[in-house]
Amino acid sequence: MTKKLQSITNKIAPAAAVAAILIIWYFCSDFEVVPAYMLPSPVSVVKAFVSNFGIMLRQAAVTLQEAFYGLLIGIILAFILAVLMDRFDFLYKALYPVLVITQTIPTIAIAPLLVLWMGFDMAPKITLVVITTFFPVSIGLLSGFRSVDKDAVNLMRAMGAGRFQIFRHIKFPGALPSFFSGLRISASYSVVGAVVSEWLGGFEGLGVYMTRVKKAYAFDKMFAVIAFISIVSILLMGIVSLTERVSMPWLFKNKNKKEN
Amino acid sequence: MSILKAENISKSFGNKNVLNSVSIELKEGEVVALIGVSGGGKTTLFNILSGIYTPDTGRVYLNGEDITGTPGKISYMLQKDLLFPHKKVIDNVSLPLVLNGMRKKEAREKADELFETFGIDGIQYSYPDELSGGMRQRAAFLRTYLSSNGVALLDEPFSALDTFTKSKLHQWYLNVVEKINLSTLFITHDIDEAIVLSDRIYILDGGGISAEIKINAPEPRNVNFNLTNEFLDYKRQILKILT
Numbered sequence: 427m428t429k430k431l432q433s434i435t436n437k438i439a440p441a442a443a444v445a446a447i448l449i450i451w452y453f454c455s456d457f458e459v460v461p462a463y464m465l466p467s468p469v470s471v472v473k474a475f476v477s478n479f480g481i482m483l484r485q486a487a488v489t490l491q492e493a494f495y496g497l498l499i500g501i502i503l504a505f506i507l508a509v510l511m512d513r514f515d516f517l518y519k520a521l522y523p524v525l526v527i528t529q530t531i532p533t534i535a536i537a538p539l540l541v542l543w544m545g546f547d548m549a550p551k552i553t554l555v556v557i558t559t560f561f562p563v564s565i566g567l568l569s570g571f572r573s574v575d576k577d578a579v580n581l582m583r584a585m586g587a588g589r590f591q592i593f594r595h596i597k598f599p600g601a602l603p604s605f606f607s608g609l610r611i612s613a614s615y616s617v618v619g620a621v622v623s624e625w626l627g628g629f630e631g632l633g634v635y636m637t638r639v640k641k642a643y644a645f646d647k648m649f650a651v652i653a654f655i656s657i658v659s660i661l662l663m664g665i666v667s668l669t670e671r672v673s674m675p676w677l678f679k680n681k682n683k684k685e686n
Numbered sequence: 687m688s689i690l691k692a693e694n695i696s697k698s699f700g701n702k703n704v705l706n707s708v709s710i711e712l713k714e715g716e717v718v719a720l721i722g723v724s725g726g727g728k729t730t731l732f733n734i735l736s737g738i739y740t741p742d743t744g745r746v747y748l749n750g751e752d753i754t755g756t757p758g759k760i761s762y763m764l765q766k767d768l769l770f771p772h773k774k775v776i777d778n779v780s781l782p783l784v785l786n787g788m789r790k791k792e793a794r795e796k797a798d799e800l801f802e803t804f805g806i807d808g809i810q811y812s813y814p815d816e817l818s819g820g821m822r823q824r825a826a827f828l829r830t831y832l833s834s835n836g837v838a839l840l841d842e843p844f845s846a847l848d849t850f851t852k853s854k855l856h857q858w859y860l861n862v863v864e865k866i867n868l869s870t871l872f873i874t875h876d877i878d879e880a881i882v883l884s885d886r887i888y889i890l891d892g893g894g895i896s897a898e899i900k901i902n903a904p905e906p907r908n909v910n911f912n913l914t915n916e917f918l919d920y921k922r923q924i925l926k927i928l929t
Contacts, residue, residue: 581768584736585782585833586758595781599772676772676813 466646475650482654488631492548493616496555504564512571529561534622541627551623558619559612566608570601606670613662621655689714689869690837695744697730704730706893717863717870719880722890728873732839736762761833765842767826769814775825776810782833803865804828805858820851831868840872856882860907881920882912889927897927
C-alpha cells in the first residue's frame with residue numbers, strides 16, 4: 427500500500443511542477459508582467475497548437491525522416507567504431523581523445539559549413555544528426571564492451587569460445603544497458619539536430635516552419651512548435667525505453683520483482 | 687589410470703617465479719583438493735591446466751593427449767558462479783554445448799535431462815538473478831559438468847556461500863559427484879572442506895607441491911566425517927605441514 431502510494435506521489439510530483447510553471451506563465455502574461463508579443467499566454471499557445479497541428483504534422487514528417495536516417499547511420503557507425511576500438515587497443519588509445527574533442531565543437535557552428543558543402547537538401551541535415559547522435563551511442567557501447575567481467579571472458583575461453591562467440595554471448599548483451607542509455611540521449615538529440623540544421627536552410631521541416639513563424643512574429647505558433655518538438659522527443663525516448671524493455675527482459679523482470 | 691596429468695609445470699610473470707616444476711595427476715572418478723597460501727600459484731596452475739595460460743615449461747595431458755595451452759578441453763568453474771544474467775538458466779547451462787557446435791534446441795534438451803540429478807529441476811526458465819546463491823552454484827556446476835570431458839577444475843566453488851548453505855552444498859556435491867563420476871580438482875582455502883570432500887590433497891607452497899595426503903574416508907562419503915577422530919588427525923597433519 428505504502429509503495430503504491432509512493433508510486434502515485436512519484437507521478438504526481440512532476441505533473442504538479444509542470445502545472446505550477448503553466449500557472450505562473452499564465453499569470454505573467456495575463457497581468458502583462460511580460461508583454462504578450464514577447465511571451466504569449468499558454469492559452470493562445472494551445473490554440474495555435476491545435477489550429478496548426480496539421481501543418482506541424484506535415485513538417486514533422488520531413489524532420490523525423492532526417493532524424494531517423496541520421497540516427498540509424500549514427501548507430502551503425504557508432505557500433506562499427508566501438509567494436510573496432512574494443513578489439514584494437516591502439517585504435518582505442520588513438521581515437522578516444524579525438525571522439526571527446528569532437529564533442530566540444532558546437533554543432534550549430536558546423537551546420538552552416540555542411541549546408542555550404544552539401545546544399546539545401548536532406549544530406550547536410552542527416553549528416554548533422556549523425557554527428558550529434560554518434561557520440562553518446564559509441565561511448566555507451568564502448569564502455570559496455572570494456573566493462574565485461576574478465577573472469578567471464580576467461581570462463582568462455584576455457585569453454586572453447588572464440589573471439590566472435592565471446593562477443594556474441596557476453597560482450598554484446600552486456601553492453602546493451604549502456605547502449606540504451608546512450609540511445610535515449612541520441613534519440614532526443616536527433617530531432618533537435620534535424621531542427622537546428624533546418625534553421626540554416628531548406629524547404630520543409632519543423633526548423634524551416636519555425637524560421638517562418640519567427641519572421642512573422644507569430645510567437646504563439648513558435649511556442650506551439652517548441653512544444654510539438656518536445657512532445658516528439660519525449661515520444662521517441664518512450665519508444666527507446668519500450669525497445670529497451672523488450673530487448674532486455676532479464677533486467678526488467680528482476681526490477682519488477684524487486685519493486686513488488 | 688590418470689585422466690589428467692601435469693608434468694613439471696613452471697610459470698613466471700616478469701621476474702616473479704609463480705610455479706616451479708609442479709607435477710600433479712588426477713585419476714578417473716577422483717576428487718582432489720589443492721590447498722595453499724593466497725598468491726601461491728593455485729589459480730595460475732588452474733589457468734594452465736585449462737589452457738588459458740601456456741606454461742614456460744612442462745606439459746598437460748588429458749587421457750594421454752597433450753593439451754598444453756589448448757582451451758576448451760577441461761572445464762573450469764570459478765569462485766563466482768558467472769552465470770550470465772541475460773541468459774535463462776537452461777541457456778547458461780547448455781552454453782558449452784552450443785559453443786561446441788550443438789544446435790540450441792538439442793543442447794537445451796541434453797541439459798534439461800540433468801537438472802533433476804543436480805537437484806535444480808524447475809529453475810530451467812528462470813533468470814540467474816531470481817535464484818539463491820546455492821541454486822546458482824549448482825547450476826554453474828552443471829554447466830561445468832556439461833563441458834567437462836570427464837574432468838572439472840573448481841576454483842573455490844563454495845567460498846562465496848554462507849556456512850549453512852556451504853554445508854548443505856557439500857553433502858549435495860558428494861552425492862552428485864558419486865552419481866556422475868566426474869574427476870575433479872578443486873582449490874580451497876578451507877582445510878575442513880578439503881578433507882571432507884576429497885580423496886587426496888595436494889599442498890602447494892612456494893611455487894611447488896610440498897606434500898600429498900591421501901584421505902581414507904569411510905564410503906559413502908558424508909559431511910559428518912568432520913565429526914570423527916580420523917578427520918582431526920588429517921587436519922593436524924595438514925596444519926603441521928602448513929605451519
